[in-house]
Amino acid sequence: MPDEAATGGVVPVPAADALSGPAPGPGVPRAVGRFLRRRPLGALGVAVALAMLAASLGPPEPRFGLPNLPDRPLGFQMGRPFLARYGPEDFFRDDSGRLARFQPPSGRHWLGTDDKGRDVWARLVWGTRRSLFFALWALVLATVGGTAVGLASAYFLGWVDMLVQRLMDGLQSFPPLLVLMLVVTLTEPSLRVLAFALAVVALPSVQRVVRSVVLAVREEPYVLAARALGASHLRTMLRHVLPNVMAPVLTVFSVGLGSAVLAEAAISFVDPSTVPQSASWGIMLAEGRAYMFEHPHVVLAAGGAIAGAVLAFNLAGDALRDVLDPRLRVL
Amino acid sequence: MRGGVLRLPGYEAAVLDTLDPHQTQFGPIYSSHSAVFSKVLRYEDPLQGVIAPDLAERMPEVIGDPPLEYVVRLRPGVRFQRPGAVLGRSPSREEQALGGRELTAEDVKYSFERQMNERSPRWPFYYRAYQYKVIDSIQVVDRYTLRIRTREPVAPFLHYLADTNAFIVARELVDAGDEMNRQEAMIGTGPFIWDRLEVLQQSRFVRNPDWFGWDRPELQRPYLDGYTSIFAFEDAVIEAAFREKRVDVALYQANPQWVVRLRQENPELQAVDVGLAAWVNARLRTDRPPFNDFRVRKAVHLATDRQQIIDAVWQGYGRMHGPVSPLVHWALPEEELSSLPGYRTGRRQREEDVAEARRLYEAAGRPAIEVTFSNIPPGLASYAPQYQRQLQQALGGQVEVRVVSQNDISEGHRQGTIAFSFAYDNGWIDLDDWLYPYFHSRGTKNTFGLRDPQLDSLLEAQRREFDRDRRRELGWQVQRYLLDRVLARLDMASPVELWVAWPYYRGFRPLVFFGTSYFLVDAWLDSGHPSFRGRPSGG
Incomplete structure (x- = not known):
């Protein structure tokens, strides 16, 4: 039995080709059914995350380019989200021609309007795209980078490990929010840059989890056997070590999404001028705060969205960890 | 003590x-x-x-x-x-x-x-x-x-x-x-x-x-x-500090409603509503495209909804602004200003102004427009996307906005790298300060690239006139000239501050x-x- 502390609480699982053959699964529908019954909160988290994804999507438009946030997260322009009836900056006027500010919820404006006569629901949905894809971008970068660094560091050990870990210690010694504020202050307002900065800040946490798992797995007999049979370092790492790392990495990824959503909201809230002024939950919160006593619906909507998203990602992450951890597996 | x-x-x-x-x-x-x-x-x-x-x-x-x-x-x-x-x-x-x-x-x-x-x-x-x-x-x-x-x-x-x-x-x-x-x-x-x-x-x-x-x-x-x-x-922060008497006087920044509520709760408070000399304006470079074309400048002037700025930035507590602040007696009479295209608020008149703006913009070839906003105060910066949307709707063209520091705005003006800025300015007392440094060919604040001999002579004439009423009349002439034929500085609006002490x-x-x-x-x-x-x- 490997030392639990060294593995970060995760028991290494041999790669599929090292076993005699895959165990027969219960079937996807049955597994989903069990998941729903036994992990209802996790299922709720996954459902909310999927709902967010659905809310953020819009029809693809034939305009391509380098991926960018918030409207070209996948390399092509996305149109108005399916669930938004208006643009994020569309403003409405009342009968006298003045801005229709602070209108109550109605059939036309499901969550009312804000201080600039804009539809709160529309901004919430547009903000979902920004928050979600920002979080996905940052976490994908952090996870890929952290996994590569942690894998190499623990596999090679020695001076490579020592150097990489001290670098990671250095990175972790800076408060994340401070680093992000510094980056957005020194650069042009850009969510792409901010996502990259967040990835750098989150990378040490991911690599530590990966490293702890790899430290145990690299001593497993099947890894030693692969090396003895002449497998290269790269093949050994990718084929025999990496599969064991995927479960904790997925858990870190899903829980990290919540933190990334919070980070984007925090930066937008603290200094909206340092990020692009598109609809954002953090900006909505910052703007709505000035009127929170007279017109609380704006902060309630934005705050609720932030809290709901973070809770959903955390619940989903917890459930994922339970499902993927063999010792906690109950499915 | x-x-x-x-x-x-x-x-x-x-x-x-x-x-x-x-x-x-x-x-x-x-x-x-x-x-x-x-x-x-x-x-x-x-x-x-x-x-x-x-x-x-x-x-x-x-x-x-x-x-x-x-x-x-x-x-x-x-x-x-x-x-x-x-x-x-x-x-x-x-x-x-x-x-x-x-x-x-x-x-x-x-x-x-x-x-x-x-x-x-x-x-x-x-x-x-x-x-x-x-x-x-x-x-x-x-x-x-x-x-x-x-x-x-x-x-x-x-x-x-x-x-x-x-x-x-x-x-x-x-x-x-x-x-x-x-x-x-x-x-x-x-x-x-x-x-x-x-x-x-x-x-x-x-x-x-x-x-x-x-x-x-x-x-x-x-x-x-x-x-x-x-x-x-x-x-x-200001409201809490005032209520706890950690500050002895207060005024709103973005939300005037707390001041109104505070006054209702405490009728004994000293309350004064007065305009602020500082005002919001846009500065256009008149010596390079696209704003060297008067039609584009006029299109932006007409398309800009000043009442919307007042409503969105100061929640309705503001006044439209001509080339001189309405606070000082040098300003164009308010009834005259409010009847001019770009300042009219009636629904039909606004529609006419917007239609004319679009016509001029299209006649000028629908150039792309980039607006550079100052990041202070935050209420102005947060208005940037809405202004972008408003211009897009009115002109039907490509409008981009970016938000930069006030220092970058000043530097951009000095170096001529900002074609269209949108920011606060301090506000002045005398007619000369509102006009001469900005619009005279040798003016120290002429960041518009403006060289207009006729305007120069008008600006010099108001300097030479010692009779206050006649000087005011000359000032009005300059302001009318600016609004009819120059439109280099688009003056938007200024806030009305609600003070409590x-x-x-x-x-x-x-x-x-x-x-x-x-x-x-x-x-x-x-x-x-x-x-x-x-x-x-x-x-």
Whole structure:
């Protein structure tokens, strides 16, 4: 039995080709059914995350380019989200021609309007795209980078490990929010840059989890056997070590999404001028705060969205960890 | 304790450009200067244009018809401050250099000539040089007397001596690079001593016990022991501080509703609604595409919904703004302004303006437009996407916005790299300051690339006209010309501030213009007033 502390609480699982053959699964529908019954909160988290994804999507438009946030997260322009009836900056006027500010919820404006006569629901949905894809971008970068660094560091050990870990210690010694504020202050307002900065800040946490798992797995007999049979370092790492790392990495990824959503909201809230002024939950919160006593619906909507998203990602992450951890597996 | 230490929210603790009194453009900084430094004359009532002596013993003797010479007689015995002695600190190098010496006519001469010196390495930063370039010669007659001769008759010359930035500084405080951008150099002859500047936190001032007291030294003003400007721009922070009496006066930043509610809850509060001289404008480069095409400038002018700016940025508490602030009597009559295209608010008239804007824009070839917004105050920056949407809707073209720091805006203006900026400006008292430096070919704030001989002659004509009514009429001509044929600076709107002050704050007077902090000499805190109870002590 490997030392639990060294593995970060995760028991290494041999790669599929090292076993005699895959165990027969219960079937996807049955597994989903069990998941729903036994992990209802996790299922709720996954459902909310999927709902967010659905809310953020819009029809693809034939305009391509380098991926960018918030409207070209996948390399092509996305149109108005399916669930938004208006643009994020569309403003409405009342009968006298003045801005229709602070209108109550109605059939036309499901969550009312804000201080600039804009539809709160529309901004919430547009903000979902920004928050979600920002979080996905940052976490994908952090996870890929952290996994590569942690894998190499623990596999090679020695001076490579020592150097990489001290670098990671250095990175972790800076408060994340401070680093992000510094980056957005020194650069042009850009969510792409901010996502990259967040990835750098989150990378040490991911690599530590990966490293702890790899430290145990690299001593497993099947890894030693692969090396003895002449497998290269790269093949050994990718084929025999990496599969064991995927479960904790997925858990870190899903829980990290919540933190990334919070980070984007925090930066937008603290200094909206340092990020692009598109609809954002953090900006909505910052703007709505000035009127929170007279017109609380704006902060309630934005705050609720932030809290709901973070809770959903955390619940989903917890459930994922339970499902993927063999010792906690109950499915 | 005399009159106590007044605490007020403000931007005085922010330094956006420089501490140099002659080189800063940032209103809150020269508000601080106005408490520390004196001028030859001062405004007693800026809205009515009432000027009174400051360092001068009496109003200058005006010689010639039309006037070409001014004899200024200074008060004897006016001494530079001694912050070390008053604050119990060891004196700085600058204070030692001054040694609390008497202010003389040489200091006035130096302060004026400093801003006329085109060989200075800081010459581009003397934004108010246009006021001093009219001077032909300054003769020091004796220790307290100057004879100033202008090149030609200049109607606003007394205003120049009284303007919000016309500070008299000592030569000893200016370094070899012609700068005095140091806290230690902030030593003047004004009613308050600048004790401490904690950037983005607070700026503290204490009473200058040696202040000369204008015409009534026996009053021993300032009554206050000092005042502290606390850096605060969040409504929630200001409201909480005011309710707890950690500040004695307050005004809204983005949400006026808490002030309205506070007034309803506490009818005894002192309440004043008054416009602010600072205003929002857009500056367009008229010498390069796309704004060298008058049709594009006019299209933006007509497409801009000024009422929407007032509603979105100040929640309806604002006034539309022509080339001159509606606060001062030089402005175009409000009924005339509100009937002009771009300023009309009727639904049908707005539709006409927008239709004309689109027609002009399309005739000009639908060029792409980029608007650069200042990031301060936050309420203006947050309006940027909505302005973008509004222009997009009205013009049907490509409009981009970006938000940058105020410093970047100033630098961009200086280097000509910003084609279309959208930002606050400070606001001025005299007609000349609203127009001449911006629109004259040689104007120090002409960042538009504007060269218009006809406009130049109109601007020069208003300078030569000493009759106030006729000068105002000339000012209206200039404003009409600007709106009909220039449209380089698109003046948008200015806020109406809702002030509240606790009743114990005596002599409360809202500061409408930057650079008028010397009004605080008449303020004091009445510790015997019932409302004073519960006010936390400390500076």
